[in-house]
Amino acid sequence: MLPFYVEELSEIVAQVELRRLGELGLVRHEGVEVRWNEHNGRNFVGSGEFGSPRAVSTYFSELQTSRIMFIGESGAGKTVAAMNLLLDLIDRRRESESPYDPVPVRVNASGWDPGSCSFSEFVARRISDDYSIRVNIARKLVGSLRIMPILDGLDEMDDDSPDPHRARAALDELNSVEWRGRPVVVTCRSDSFHRIRSLRGNGTGLRDARTIDIRPLAAAQIARYIADYGADFVAEGDSWSGIREKIETEPSGVLAQSMRTPWMLTMTVNLLSSSDVVKVKELVEATDRDVVENILFSELVPAAVASIPRDSHGNKMYSEDQVLIWLATLARHLGVNRSYGRGNSIALDGLWMIAKSRTCRALHGILSACVAFISALPLAVYLTWLEALFAAALCAVVCGIRGAWPVQLRAHKVIWRTRKRGERIARRWLVGGLYGGLSAAAVGVCVGLTYEEPNEFAGLSDPLSVVEMAIMWSGVVGLSVFLAVSLTAHRRPNLDERRLIREDVLAGLQIGLFSWISLGVVIFLLALPRLEAKVALASLAVAPLSVLAMTIVASPMGVLIVALIMLARSKASIRFLSAKLVFAASGEFSSAPGPFLNWARDVGLLRVTGAAYQFRHETYRRWISMLSG
Template sequence: MLLACCLLYDRVDVVGVVLSALTLVVTAFGVWTTWRASAAMDDGAAARQLSKAVVHAGSMSPRVLGGDRVVADVTYRFRPCAHARGAALPLRPAGRLDGLVADYQVLRPRRLVVTGQPGAGKSVLARSFVAELNKARADGDPVPVLIALGDWEREESFRDWVVRHLVRDYGRSWKRARQLVDAGLVLPVIDGLDEMDRTEVPLAESRAQSALDALAGYQEGLEPAPLVLTCRTDLYDALEASGRPMLDAARVEIDPVSAEAAAGFLSRRAGAAYRQAAWAPVLDELRAHPQGMLARSLSTPWRLVLVATAYEQANDPGELLTCTTREEVGDTLLGHFIPSSVSAAAEAWSRCASEDVHVWLGTLARGLQEQGGGTTDLVLPELARSPRAAWARRLYALLVGACAMVPALILLSCLGGDPVVWGMSAVLVVVGSIGWLHLRPAGISLWRRADFTLPPWGSPLWGVGIRLACSGRGRWAVGLTALWPVLILWRSVAPHPLGGVGDWASAVTMLFTPMLAVVLVTARCLGSAAVGPSGWPRAGLFFALLLLWPATVEIFRSRTAGLGAVYLLTAVGSLYLALCGPMAMYACWLLVNCRRLPFRLSRFLEWSRAAGLIRVTGAAYQFRHREFQEWLTRHPVPARPTPTAHPPTRTTTP
């Protein structure tokens, strides 16, 4: 009998060892097969994948165009170059927004500079250009990618800068991004040359001039590499006159919106259609004085959208007739912009007072101003590294020190004791110390997938990611990797004779393992561009729950919550800080700024995007317009209580 029991236990141990070894083999083989499938992708397939990511990332909120089907009529004209090295122009330019792609495709070389006055619609035109060119793109053509130029520095080569943005903004790996750039399959559409410097910086020493020099040297072999650049008219005129322009490029100038076109745009809006008596004085002034102050103040698509938003539902547009300067018109419009956008939004955040929204956006705008260099990109992972985030970094350093201190004390107290405890403590000290490296801009990280993001819960992107994971070259790797959680669950719940431990309580702690496998595969297939910049905090929360859930269950299962519980939580905390240091620093930054900003900042920014206050470029949020950002830095809090934007009685649209 004793011999039979021993043989039974030996068999159980053997089965357990076989299952554990099989788990490791399947996991390693699945990861290796996935890597091979990814590495085998050719340039054409990689370009098509990037094109899909750009399409997902380039969607604009309807509020960006004013929340109506009526859009301003934007026209342009080619301007002669101030030098002899210009691109060959089309014989019959279209001159309208819907013909820009056709005009660009006949340029030789394909280098285009788009200029216009502030608010002329350069950024919206660049986004529309990227979307339309992606639709007309054939296999072998470069993929247009919209990139904001604000974070480029002189020390970084332009090619490396493009690669970095493909990784950060569009979820490409470093290897894949370099492969695409080296193959000439990326067309940079660069926005914001005029937003790189402060006004007092001399032109010869400006970052804009250095960027223009770098763009002039951006080549494919001996030929100029294709690119599109947007800039304010007066700055680009000064850069051309400096004697160091960008050669081999054509230049188009966006025309101002005429008074008649502005009046036609406003009269066709739904607000003017239902409030004709209120709008009549403004429309009459535009038509009667086409060169007047009001017509010149409303000569850009941005200002027209501001007018439509400010007076769509309420407020009297006739107050614009009392303004005497263009600056006064801008301040009046921007004063109504936030309350009107809040009232027009239908999401949960619209229940917040417009004054709170104003204060939160003003805090973010002041933070960007303090970073200097004309910064316009609001990137969530980088908030904790801003100059104002010193206390957040100190809190993170305190957490790292606390999580590394407990294993260090146990290590010192166990010298010559249990070798298992000694070894685990030494490992945790090393893992916890790695968290300190996240405080450095280029520190070592155990978790290298910086592009890992999660779609919003309930988003149809989850279904898209699962379909992508279950089809294509990586489907066999996905199937093999899916066996890993199955084997782990079997090891937890199976009875002893079949190689399991028969512990159902432990199986509860392992329920997140299949979820992790599905989420990892889904997120890897979607990429950060499809998910958007708000998916990064969700990934951090997911990993926190993933690590803390089993530890919490084990603590509640134990009869004593003494040193063992503290040691377990410390181990989990050290691992999380080592794996997801930037996410932990972002949480510290939110805690430090909880009185000045909503704790669910990413959700607020997504609502602001839907409301038309914020726009998205890749993995970065940006204020709707640079004028709006600068106005918020001057007015971080509402100057006076704003009138409600809800009309007493609202006529429903038939």
């Protein structure tokens, strides 16, 4: 079975990474052309800048150990280089058709705490969460050398303290016996990399690995890119030529040094495209790199909001002030998370932690208690009103305490799956039929051995035979197992991160509805002894209609079961709803977090790793945090 999962994972990773590359506004192997050089630990190998991103995969394939570390300044393109390498390796894997070539998988280093989780376990969990593969299968893939991890953002594992202890511990584990010599790719900022190396006792980084330093853009490259991009505009004007001349005449000046990474250069070009003469003049006259950074960063939100179309009333979906406030709230939270080693990204099922956590938990408890109380009131059909009120109050107290309990919540996945590409339907149904048949046979044997055939069955004058009883029970169980195995399994990952909450709701709702139907089956079976006529095997043909009728009859109890199961199973979505109510009251964050985060991703303010959102660059998150402070 492992080869099937390997091939499936390879296709899913390629699909997801291509989508993530597009979300960054990039096309594979296109954009600002950067150069790289090999670093031997102290200086560059050779004197020139050699190699382009297109040549990285060729260089990587020629290595004996297939271990490499990308270093460079913030925004230099380390992650993009790693993503392009990943896609190249998957293409090469398709061409070779070798089932033993490992699948490259990119994981965010900020979510790993080496003190509490091994690297193998961390990679397996990330594969399970990000690509919807069962964790036991993911562990087997990692343990059988079928995975080549790409650890992205080693520098983001720690805060700005002088001792990056988590990053040092991460390198120690990658250099341990278990991982030494195994293929792995790591990305890290240059300053963090050199600080880590200096603090490690042996002064080395990743053992048996080649270190690739992505070089800063030269002044000539910057000027040429601006000239080529400005040529597409009808009226280039003084703005484009003024910036270009400043860089050409002062190649070591503040402006040229500030724009020597692709990200800063792209932001400068976007500013020039906006024709904001005042800002461009401030940029040319800047005397400090922090001033340049402040000018460029301050234009990101206005440019993003300007791209929002107006509605019929002339209003925009978001204002600049709202976006700045919400991004500042997110930046502060992620900064706190990073200082505690909890990573620098957040998914929708963890968004409630941005709100006031105690208020959010209390609201969750109140919502759960109200839903449980209202759902239990129909029990008055079977009980007295006093007994129904007591049962409703008991359900409300239990569900309220459970909802407000301070635990880490994670969204559940929907149990129904869509057919995977390349998977044969016949095989899926065959496996389901096999499990269903075995389950039916086991239940039939158990019923046959335990059910005695007296003259009467629970008072029924004409009882069922052992064969009929065994067929009835084994048919119900076998059919349930058949459908469960055939129609459920791990699902393909959704590229829409908002599906995380929707699937959590669906998971609880579907399990609740199945339980309701099962209740109808139980009532149907309990009603059989009260029938005066013999229930023959032929009557099983109308059993589904009888079950449906009993399910409707049991609707008061069924509503309660569905509500209680959803409260227990879909806690992440209820906590998410509580957070939305808190956000609507406080205004610290959008009351519709999913659409806002997706919009921020689409305009380049945020990016997505797995199903979690994070800022496009750590430097921008810090700037937003300082602005809010």
